[in-house]
Structure formats: C-alpha cells, structure tokens
Amino acid sequence: MTNFVGIDLGTTFSAAAYIDQTGRPVIIRDEDGNNIIPSCVAIEGGKIDVGEEAKKAWGIDENLAAARFKRVMGEDQKFTIGEHDFSPTDLSAAVLKKIAEYSRNEIGEIHEAVITIPANFSTEAREATMEAAKRAGLTVKYIVNEPTAAALYHAFKQGDDLHGIYAVYDLGGGTFDVSIIKVEGHDVTVMGTAGVSRLGGDDFDKSLYKLIAEKYKSQTGENLSPKDFSLNDAEDKKKSLSKKESVRIGVNREVVEVTRKEFEEGISSLIAQAEMLCEEALEEARIDPSEVKEVLLAGGSTRIPAIQASIKSVFSREPMSTGNVDEVVALGAALYAAYKGDQAVLTEVQKQSVGGIKVSEKTSKYFGTISIGFDEERGQQALTNSIIINKGNTIPCSVTESFYTVYEGQTNVQCKLTESSMPETDPQFVKVIWEGDLKLPPNRPESQEIKITYSYDDNQILHCVYEDVASGQKTNVDISMASKEEETSIDQFMVD
Numbered sequence: 001m002t003n004f005v006g007i008d009l010g011t012t013f014s015a016a017a018y019i020d021q022t023g024r025p026v027i028i029r030d031e032d033g034n035n036i037i038p039s040c041v042a043i044e045g046g047k048i049d050v051g052e053e054a055k056k057a058w059g060i061d062e063n064l065a066a067a068r069f070k071r072v073m074g075e076d077q078k079f080t081i082g083e084h085d086f087s088p089t090d091l092s093a094a095v096l097k098k099i100a101e102y103s104r105n106e107i108g109e110i111h112e113a114v115i116t117i118p119a120n121f122s123t124e125a126r127e128a129t130m131e132a133a134k135r136a137g138l139t140v141k142y143i144v145n146e147p148t149a150a151a152l153y154h155a156f157k158q159g160d161d162l163h164g165i166y167a168v169y170d171l172g173g174g175t176f177d178v179s180i181i182k183v184e185g186h187d188v189t190v191m192g193t194a195g196v197s198r199l200g201g202d203d204f205d206k207s208l209y210k211l212i213a214e215k216y217k218s219q220t221g222e223n224l225s226p227k228d229f230s231l232n233d234a235e236d237k238k239k240s241l242s243k244k245e246s247v248r249i250g251v252n253r254e255v256v257e258v259t260r261k262e263f264e265e266g267i268s269s270l271i272a273q274a275e276m277l278c279e280e281a282l283e284e285a286r287i288d289p290s291e292v293k294e295v296l297l298a299g300g301s302t303r304i305p306a307i308q309a310s311i312k313s314v315f316s317r318e319p320m321s322t323g324n325v326d327e328v329v330a331l332g333a334a335l336y337a338a339y340k341g342d343q344a345v346l347t348e349v350q351k352q353s354v355g356g357i358k359v360s361e362k363t364s365k366y367f368g369t370i371s372i373g374f375d376e377e378r379g380q381q382a383l384t385n386s387i388i389i390n391k392g393n394t395i396p397c398s399v400t401e402s403f404y405t406v407y408e409g410q411t412n413v414q415c416k417l418t419e420s421s422m423p424e425t426d427p428q429f430v431k432v433i434w435e436g437d438l439k440l441p442p443n444r445p446e447s448q449e450i451k452i453t454y455s456y457d458d459n460q461i462l463h464c465v466y467e468d469v470a471s472g473q474k475t476n477v478d479i480s481m482a483s484k485e486e487e488t489s490i491d492q493f494m495v496d
C-alpha cells in the first residue's frame with residue numbers, strides 16, 4: 001500500500017497521521033504509544049534526541065535543549081545546545097526525522113508527506129519548512145495551512161452533513177489562527193483568515209508561572225527556582241485548571257494555591273487579542289457572526305474554559321469538536337496528502353474516501369511591485385508600493401496592471417516583487433521577495449506601457465510576468481509559495 005502521511009509540525013507538539021487501508025485518516029503513534037511528541041531537541045550522548053526527554057531538559061534549563069523554534073522559522077536565529085549552534089530549519093528537520101522514523105516503523109515506507117503550517121506563515125517560513133522536510137529525507141510536494149487541514153478533517157468526519165459557513169478556531173502552543181470557511185460536503189473554501197504567531201499555550205504557561213512565582217515570593221520572600229518548579233510544571237498545572245477550579249502547588253514545603261479565576265484574569269489580554277482576530281477574520285470574509293453555523297476547534301489550548309467562553313461570546317454559540325483537538329490538523333493533512341497525491345497509486349477504497357474532497361484557498365498576503373508614483377503627502381514623485389494581488393483573493397487568480405516608463409530613453413525597468421500583510425504603499429514596510437531587470441529598447445519617448453501580471457495558481461506558485469508592451473520583451477519569474485517540486489526553492493527561480 002502507498003502511504004500518504006500528514007504531519008502537524010507544531011510549536012510545542014507534533015503529530016503524524018496516514019490514510020489506512022479503509023481510506024480513513026489514522027494517527028501514527030510513536031514507539032511508546034504516544035499520539036503527539038514534544039517539538040523539543042536535545043543532545044544526548046553526542047546524538048540528537050527529540051521528544052519527551054528533551055522537553056524535560058528544556059523545562060529545567062533552556063540551554064540544555066531547544067524548543068519553540070517554529071516561532072522563528074525562516075529567520076536568521078541560532079539556538080545553542082551545549083557547544084552546537086542550530087537554525088530553526090535544522091531543529092525542525094530533527095523533529096521531522098524522528099517522526100519519519102517512528103512512522104516508518106509503524107506503517108512502512110512513506111511515499112508522500114504533507115506538512116501543515118500556520119495560515120499567516122511568511123514565504124521564508126514556508127520555504128524553511130520545505131527545506132527541513134527535505135533534510136529529514138521526506139518527499140514533500142505540498143504544505144497546507146493548519147486551519148484548512150482541520151476543516152478538511154471536520155468535513156470528512158461529518159460527510160455530507162457539513163454545509164454552510166464555519167469558523168475554525170486553532171489555538172495551539174505557539175500560534176493562533178482563525179479561519180472563516182465555506183463547506184459543501186467535502187468541498188472547503190477559505191473565505192478569511194487572521195492569526196498571530198505569538199499567541200498560545202506557551203504564553204499561558206508563562207503567565208501562570210509568573211502568578212505562582214509572585215505568590216511564592218510574597219509567602220516566603222524567596223524567588224521561585226526553575227529547579228524546584230519549572231515551566232513544564234506550570235504547563236501541567238494549567239492543564240489541571242481546565243478541569244478544576246483551583247490547584248495547589250507544593251514547593252519546598254510551602255503550598256501555593258492558584259484559582260482558575262486568577263489564571264484567567266492573567267491571560268485576559270491575550271484572550272481579548274484572540275477575540276479581535278476573530279473579528280478581523282469575519283470582516284475579511286464579510287460574514288456576520290450570526291451566519292457562522294459552527295465553530296470547529298483545533299489545538300490543545302481550546303480546552304481552556306475561558307477560551308471556550310470567549311468563543312461563545314464572539315460567535316454566540318458553543319464551539320464544537322468532532323475529534324481530539326491535538327490530532328485534527330495531522331488527520332486533515334493526511335487526507336490532503338492523499339487528495340493531492342498520485343491518484344494512480346491510491347487503493348479503490350482510499351480513492352472513494354478522498355474522491356469528493358475539494359479545497360480552495362485564499363491568498364494570505366498582499367503581493368505588489370515598487371514603482372515611481374506621485375506622493376500626495378510630499379507633493380512629489382516617490383517610490384510607491386502598488387498592490388497587484390490582494391490578500392483574500394481566491395486561488396487561483398491572475399491580475400494584470402499597467403505601469404509606464406518615467407523618462408525618455410529609459411532602457412531598464414527594475415522589477416520588484418513585494419509581499420506584505422497590510423495594503424502598504426510605503427516601500428519601507430513591505431518585503432521585497434524577488435528583484436530583477438527588464439531591458440528595454442533604446443531611444444524611445446517616456447510613458448511606454450509596462451504590463452505586470454501576477455498569477456497565483458492552485459499549487460501556490462506565483463507566476464510573475466513583467467512585459468514591455470511595444471517590444472514584447474518579458475522578464476518572468478515563478479516563485480513557489482509552497483514549493484511544489486522538491487528541488488524548487490526560493491533561491492532557484494526560473495528567470496528568462
């Protein structure tokens with residue numbers, strides 16, 4: 001049997017799932033029977049060690065292990081473990097390798113894997129994720145947004161019963177994502193998304209830790225030492241507070257008591273931030289909360305009662321979970337892997353299972369170009385960022401805009417492809433993700449038309465064409481937003 005695997009590479013925990021012989025997505029357990037493993041890396045006896053032991057070491061001393069690297073994926077940051085430096089890509093590759101190992105032991109060879117990423121991941125973070133997969137020896141042709149994967153699983157589980165507009169509320173360990181989706185059976189369309197990469201269980205752990213440390217200090221006059229009570233211990237207590245009204249913590253014969261109410265007060269500003277993001281996603285989708293049929297949950301932190309209450313207040317209905325919130329993203333990714341995979345190798349049952357699936361996505365960023373325009377404020381010509389593809393455009397899409405040369409005898413146009421999460425006009429606030437030149441014939445007057453076409457295709461490839469209309473001269477670039485082919489990467493553009 002050909003194995004299609006979905007991997008949820010999480011900030012705090014990771015999980016993998018595959019499509020079994022009956023065509024259902026199933027979680028792959030590690031050698032100890034765990035459904036999720038901590039995304040933590042340590043060095044043990046000169047060897048890379050991933051998982052629970054590394055998490056324990058990290059809880060005691062952050063220099064002993066690396067964790068939370070997903071938060072800086074694609075950024076130029078180093079994590080030091082002992083004497084070794086690692087990039088977020090190296091560390092993610094180590095986690096993926098571990099997952100690949102136990103998955104192979106469990107189900108045999110992995111033919112194709114899909115990895116999930118937060119909807120608001122930058123191009124660099126997406127590319128870094130693909131690179132990590134490659135280093136882990138996995139064949140990954142597609143990555144999929146976490147809320148889309150979660151929605152896909154919910155839609156699959158409900159079969160044809162899911163019709164209408166839904167919200168996917170995904171609050172994990174490190175990131176928060178909310179998506180407004182339209183579902184017709186297995187057909188999922190993303191209408192609006194919002195999220196932040198620094199809001200999740202980790203922040204709740206720190207908030208609870210602070211509360212406990214303050215109480216401990218006022219009771220004993222001493223500072224709380226991570227050796228006596230670590231961040232991991234705070235996480236355990238936080239989980240207990242999802243079930244109990246209060247917890248008692250014994251440290252050095254002192255007992256500290258924290259109530260759920262105190263904890264929830266401590267995280268109230270973070271919850272307010274999540275509520276604002278829900279409103280942003282609704283606004284982008286142009287949907288009133290009353291039109292949302294159900295709120296589908298993903299991510300471990302959605303177990304917190306205050307979060308469920310907050311969801312109820314925004315959407316005026318109880319949230320719903322059709323599965324284990326730790327597993328839904330990986331399960332949905334496995335479905336996506338089979339849906340996107342080579343249909344010729346799917347078994348008949350598998351084919352039937354994923355046959356009805358359809359997913360349409362929307363762009364999560366603005367894509368533009370830098371040109372010379374008139375700056376109203378300064379009353380003069382200045383460099384401006386012109387948006388060509390809007391955030392929230394349905395994929396696939398193609399947009400053409402015309403620009404004009406600015407002086408007589410101009411023989412070159414600097415082509416710049418920009419990315420931003422807001423509709424910025426100031427070039428200072430956008431990221432240039434590619435630049436090149438378009439050569440023009442000499443001796444022409446000013447105001448020659450230059451047509452720019454950006455097309456975002458189903459495989460998340462952005463095709464950009466910069467064309468001098470009069471001569472037909474073109475500069476093309478294809479940029480993978482999800483790296484369709486293994487060897488495609490951001491620094492290997494096809495420019496002709």
Ligand SMILES: Nc1ncnc2c1ncn2[C@@H]1O[C@H](COP(=O)(O)OP(=O)(O)OP(=O)(O)O)[C@@H](O)[C@H]1O
Pocket residue numbers: 008009010011012013014036070171172173174175176200201202235238239240242298299300301302303304325326
């Ligand atoms: N019962 C619970 N109550 C409160 N928090 C919980 C509970 N169970 C799990 N969590 C928290 O959920 C988080 C892990 O969730 P999950 O595995 O969905 O996140 P992740 O996938 O690692 O992160 P992300 O999706 O942000 O990258 C941890 O912070 C964990 O402490």
Ligand SMILES: [Mg+2]
Pocket residue numbers: 008010011146172173299329
């Ligand atoms: Mg997650």
